[in-house]
Amino acid sequence: MDLLPPWATPARLALQADARAFARDAVLPVADDLDPIKGEMPPELVSEMAAKGWFGITIPAASGGLGLGVFEYSLVSEELARAWLSVASILARGQGLGTQVTDPLRCEQLLKRSAEGDWIGSIALSEPDAGSDLAGVATTATRAGDGWVLTGHKRWAGNALAADFIEVLARVREPAPDEPRSAGLEPFLVVKERGRFPEGMTGTTIDKIGYHGFLTWDLLLDGVRVPDSDRLTGLYGDSGAADDEGGFASVQRGLNIARVHTAARAVGVARAALEDTTAYLQEREQFGHPIADFQALRFALADMAADVAQGRAMWCQVAHLLDEGVPCESEAAMVKLQCTEMAVRVTNQAMQLHGGNGYTTERRVERYWRDARLTTIFEGTSEIQRRIISDRLLPRS
Numbered sequence: 018m019d020l021l022p023p024w025a026t027p028a029r030l031a032l033q034a035d036a037r038a039f040a041r042d043a044v045l046p047v048a049d050d051l052d053p054i055k056g057e058m059p060p061e062l063v064s065e066m067a068a069k070g071w072f073g074i075t076i077p078a079a080s081g082g083l084g085l086g087v088f089e090y091s092l093v094s095e096e097l098a099r100a101w102l103s104v105a106s107i108l109a110r111g112q113g114l115g116t117q118v119t120d121p122l123r124c125e126q127l128l129k130r131s132a133e134g135d136w137i138g139s140i141a142l143s144e145p146d147a148g149s150d151l152a153g154v155a156t157t158a159t160r161a162g163d164g165w166v167l168t169g170h171k172r173w174a175g176n177a178l179a180a181d182f183i184e185v186l187a188r189v190r191e192p193a194p195d196e197p198r199s200a201g202l203e204p205f206l207v208v209k210e211r212g213r214f215p216e217g218m219t220g221t222t223i224d225k226i227g228y229h230g231f232l233t234w235d236l237l238l239d240g241v242r243v244p245d246s247d248r249l250t251g252l253y254g255d256s257g258a259a260d261d262e263g264g265f266a267s268v269q270r271g272l273n274i275a276r277v278h279t280a281a282r283a284v285g286v287a288r289a290a291l292e293d294t295t296a297y298l299q300e301r302e303q304f305g306h307p308i309a310d311f312q313a314l315r316f317a318l319a320d321m322a323a324d325v326a327q328g329r330a331m332w333c334q335v336a337h338l339l340d341e342g343v344p345c346e347s348e349a350a351m352v353k354l355q356c357t358e359m360a361v362r363v364t365n366q367a368m369q370l371h372g373g374n375g376y377t378t379e380r381r382v383e384r385y386w387r388d389a390r391l392t393t394i395f396e397g398t399s400e401i402q403r404r405i406i407s408d409r410l411l412p413r414s
């Protein structure tokens with residue numbers, strides 16, 4: 018499935034072809050080997066992606082990135098997710114994440130490192146008691162001399178041990194009575210060595226049912242020291258945003274990008290299920306026929322293909338809006354909702370069409386099914402996306 022007009026340009030088609038070949042030749046065999054043993058993606062794979070410049074797709078060329086848009090970022094991510102969801106996810110830990118420090122010179126140096134894949138992070142927003150409701154974050158940042166001390170419990174921090182830094186959301190003060198509950202929450206940069214936790218931090222892995230390729234961590238912070246220079250001005254990698262829009266616009270844009278990126282990843286997983294099922298229907302015979310001859314299955318496959326094509330068209334549209342600077346919070350929530358729910362539906366149907374073989378670890382379809390299931394939960398659940406959309410349609414009484 019190549020890009021169609023009006024989105025297809027020679028440069029985008031070349032990028033897509035490169036990402037597709039890389040996903041097929043370099044990622045898929047690794048996923049087949051490592052996913053069953055819950056293994057981590059090898060550092061060489063990360064280095065190969067870094068060499069292609071993919072950690073800096075959205076970073077301006079002047080700062081060492083490819084200077085492309087959310088569209089190209091999503092395009093590469095869909096292709097990588099077609100092979101292994103986590104490999105598409107790690108790209109989001111570059112793209113200028115963890116570079117929003119106040120010192121402009123250092124910010125520029127970090128952006129360059131981010132673009133080179135030498136500044137790959139982890140995001141620690143969620144906590145045991147604060148998931149959808151991030152305003153409930155209880156981790157504290159307390160003034161200590163000319164720096165800060167972080168104390169609390171973070172949950173779900175993907176890639177935390179392997180990262181160069183962890184972005185930690187912490188409370189610097191309680192909100193005033195007339196302020197929103199989120200007032201006083203700020204992101205901090207915890208700089209660390211790859212493969213080690215910093216002093217004051219311990220981690221245990223969470224045993225997930227899918228999304229293997231990187232580990233997901235439960236982190237205890239007990240007096241982690243952070244210099245004042247590592248207090249961040251924005252939450253997400255967002256080098257493309259105009260700073261004069263102000264902090265909120267910048268954070269909002271980062272969230273919108275994350276939602277489109279997740280939608281594209283979900284389309285990649287669904288496409289994998291569609292492509293494997295298309296092959297399986299022709300390979301498997303029952304009643305003296307390839308099961309591809311049975312109308313019910315042909316129609317089911319047609320529905321899957323239509324679903325994937327619709328998801329693809331939708332992320333292309335919303336990524337384009339973001340690249341054009343059009344405010345599209347509702348559309349970003351819609352594309353996250355639609356594409357991830359679609360991926361659950363399509364991978365579920367793919368398993369059904371594989372019959373008993375689908376319910377084994379011998380076929381990739383079970384991996385797609387497990388990975389798709391996550392996409393409606395992380396990066397804001399489907400219910401939270403529906404809340405965003407409905408809040409724009411209906412005033413609250």
Ligand SMILES: Cc1cc2nc3c(=O)[nH]c(=O)nc-3n(C[C@H](O)[C@H](O)[C@H](O)COP(=O)(O)OP(=O)(O)OC[C@H]3O[C@@H](n4cnc5c(N)ncnc54)[C@H](O)[C@@H]3O)c2cc1C
Nearest residue numbers: 140141142143147148149173174175394395396397398400
């Ligand atoms: C594998 C994995 C990786 C993750 N990676 C990261 C990461 O790297 N960094 C990070 O910070 N976080 C990460 N997360 C956390 C993720 O963002 C949260 O799990 C998600 O936001 C949901 O929060 P929760 O799990 O606390 O569920 P809850 O918020 O407890 O939600 C439980 C249920 O209630 C529903 N619900 C909650 N509030 C409302 C409401 N107002 N209206 C209607 N329904 C509601 C939810 O939709 C859900 O169905 C990850 C999670 C997983 C599972």
